[in-house]
Amino acid sequence: MTEAKNDVIPDAEVLAQTAAAVREAGSVLLERFGAVAGYRTREDLMRLLAANDEAALEVLRPRLSRLRPDARWVEDELAGGALPAGQWWVVDPAEGNVNHLHALPEWAVTATLVRADEPVLTVVHLPLTGQTYTALAGGGAFLDGRPLRVSGAADLGLSLVATSQARPNEDERVVRRVGDSIGAMLRAALVVRTSVPATLHLADVAAGRVDAFWQFAGARADLLPGALLVTEAGGRVSDAEGRPWSPAGESFLAAAPGVHAAAVATLSR
Structure with missing residues (x-):
């Protein structure tokens, strides 16, 4: 894929470095994973969710910001709608955060670079299994370097x-x-x-x-x-x-x- 005019690092290299950052953030969350987190109020729940997010973002925000200094950051991971013009990092530092707090295995760390409201590259890392999914627009999708293909289902x-x-x-x-x-x-x-x-x-x-x-x-x-x-x-x-x-x-x-x-x-x- 052709890189944006003002970018120095090619998108493929940004993808590789993003994957390394996401894996590091996943290791941080893995250290926090274990027993079911107890909470009795919504305020307690929100505090626990925010603590996981902040722990992962301490790794992700500086690393990704260096890769694309002109890319803005979507602050609210629950937000929807179209993005303004330009480049954006859309990150979920603890995708499936509630599952993490309940000691369930279905959670991940994700980071996606969006340009002109289209995803350019993405990394999805599952710390419990060590698996990393990656995709680059026009360059294919992969699981730990192996090409992915959707099913041939017809019914x-x-x-x-x-x-x-x-x-x-x-x-x-x-x-x-x-x-x-x-x-x-x-x-x-x-x-x-x-x-x-x-x-x-x-x-x-x-x-x-x-x-x-x-x-x-x-x-x-x-x-x-x-x-x-x-x-x-x-x-x-x-x-x-x-x-x-x-x-x-x-x-x-x-x-x-x-x-x-x-x-x-x-x-x-």
Whole structure:
């Protein structure tokens, strides 16, 4: 991919150095992982979540800022919508943070460079397994250096599909839409998985382990890493109606090409 005019370090090298920074941040969180964290109030929960984020960001913020000094930083990992012009770091320092606090294995560290509202490169690191997913726009998607490819599924009725809760305390309209979509997919697909975080489902789609993933609403940090992974692994990314997806959209769908149309039809009913 052609690097931006004002960039000194090529995107491919930025990707390699980003992966090293994300792995280091993952090691910090791994040291904090273990027993279930106790909390009795929402304030306690928010304090624990913030402590994990801050521990990882102490590694990520200076390292990534040096790689792209002109890139701005998205401060709120739960924010959605289109990004202003320019380059942005979209980072989730503890993707699946609640799982981490509950001593569950489904959590990761992610960092995505976005340019002109499109993901340019991404790293998703799973500290418990040591696995690292990477993708570069136009350069493919990889798991620990091995190329990824979405599944060859052609029948939604034989497919494993997944969805995720975008955020706590979601708008009632979105909650109803999520419930209706799960019911529709339970009737149309073989098996439906529902869990957080979204990024790990999308990594599974990119690796061909899951055939489709959808979500209503959602944060940029949840969806941009997986969108690039799936696209570079040969999958299709759109909104739930089959239109081009952007972070400003109200729905998201990533699927193997052979079941994308059937997934759109199911979610659009």
